[in-house]
Amino acid sequence: MTNRITLLPDHVANQIAAGEVIQRPASVVKELLENAVDAGSNKIQLIIKDAGKTLVQVIDNGLGMNSSDLHLAFERHATSKINIAEDLFTLKTKGFRGEALASIAAIAHVETHTRQENEEISHCLKIEGSKVIEQTLSTQPIGTSIGVKSLFYNIPARRNFLKSDNVELRHVIDEFQRIALAHPEIKFLFFNNGTEIFDLPEVDFRKRIIDIFGNKLETFLIPVEEKTSLARLTGFVLKPSHARKTRGQQFFFVNNRFIRSHFLNHAVNAAFEGLLSPGYNPGYFLYLELEPKTIDINIHPTKTEVKFEDEQSLYAILRSAIKHSLGIFQVIPTLDFEQNQTMDVPYAFKNKIPATPPIEVDSSFNPFNDSVLRRKPKTEEWEGLYSKIQSIQTDETTSSNTLLEVPQTIRVFQLFSKYIVCPLQTSMLLIDQNRAHQRVLYERFLRAITSKKGVSQQLLFPLIIELNLKQKQQFKGSEEILDALGFDMKLNKNTIEVIGAPEQCPPIKIESVIETLLSETDQDFDDQHFSFADQVAKSMAKSLAINSGEILKLDEQQRLLDDFFGCKETTVSPFNKQIFITLDKGEIDQKLS
Ligand code: ADP
């Protein structure tokens, strides 16, 4: 009998791994810049040609490598950053998986020059498709230069998927900015096709933000500072008057690494509660420093998502520190923060009730009022819900030794695999899980479409979906919106090839989601772009929402409620169906009397 299982050859394994880490030129930029930062450089140059499709080169003045390290650097799982698993808990570097260079070298032509401080000569290595082509010696400056040419030359499907130079350049700029914002102590230069895009001198955080986003932003920055045993928070939020409909200026850094977190974003929104008109998002540049062992950055191959050990306390710290800063800003609107950076208002101040100052946006907002947990629901029915929940929690918890109020988990349970029951002090909520989740997803998708910032999850193998004529027509008109949602797709003759999908869309559902989307939505229905976006968001929400009959684990129930409580609208589903009912204690008492 012949064996059917064989180990994949290294170059094939590397190509597959590359698919996860390297999706476009911007991914190469991210990996090379991170390595340059990890190498302790204080000057880093990024040079690209044709938005990185032809060349991505990063030159640093860091540690460099000796000849054997240089070879090892391109092996998979080769890293100088961790030795044993425990090291993962004390990480200070960006890299640690030891797969970026191996992945890049599997799918491109890579030329590296590197020299260490104590060496006279530099080592040069050329690799194409994981094969060493040439190794020589020369006399380059101290540091490392890695040039990546002809990305995806051996994976035509990927190469064909690359978008226009403008789109790819935007992605590269995004990655560059995230790293430059995280490291103002490093000088950065960035050229595309010989044109200088950024020349950023070594400065502090504030100046780096201004150097990147322009002097105009300066007057909008409000400093945020907080230090607790759990975390140190610094950075800036933008004045409410600078809030935008898009989410362009929202940056979280955890231990100098850019991350995305719905949860932390929610905390910032909660701090801005009442200050922004509906549909507007606060801008922020926030830097959190935590003990590396309290976070897990290993959950995502590109390491942009982080799991925190104590999310709820972080939530409270963020919300309260930002509220505090907004409070100072409201009380003393003409304060020049640059000259008063050391000014420190003690926390005790926050419990004093100042006269409510006049506010441009919403005069009912009182930044020192902490009685509202998270975002306050808009509709009358919800009024007081949070304060009720909170009053139960305050009754039940004894942790009054901390200054900060920590949102507790709401106790819930599932009924008939269909409803989530949420007991309050004098009433009970019965929430339809399907409709509540539709609402959550609908709002997320709409936001992704308007901000063009849908987060995409790459597929290991492209998915081919056949289309009929109408669906094909429909696809052509929807490409921009699908792209904004996070779909990465290409139209062939009678099929589409999918290589990435929004993070909320599990791979096995992609086909049905797209088919429903292309059959149900109709661009001719209304000419206005927005109404079409609305249809798309609704269709996706319907396809992907948790159904009736699905049993949910406790943490899934809690997460659903948490997300639902963050929605702008909470009474009806996107299809105008009532989402929950309340049962008052009085009604129950009466029934049993
Ligand atoms: P990781 O960053 O996860 O360790 P990489 O594949 O990105 O994995 O890099 C592998 C190794 O190559 C790094 O651990 C580091 O020792 C070395 N290296 C990569 N880039 C540089 C650089 N610019 N300067 C010095 N050493 C580098």
Ligand code: MG
């Ligand atoms: Mg790396």
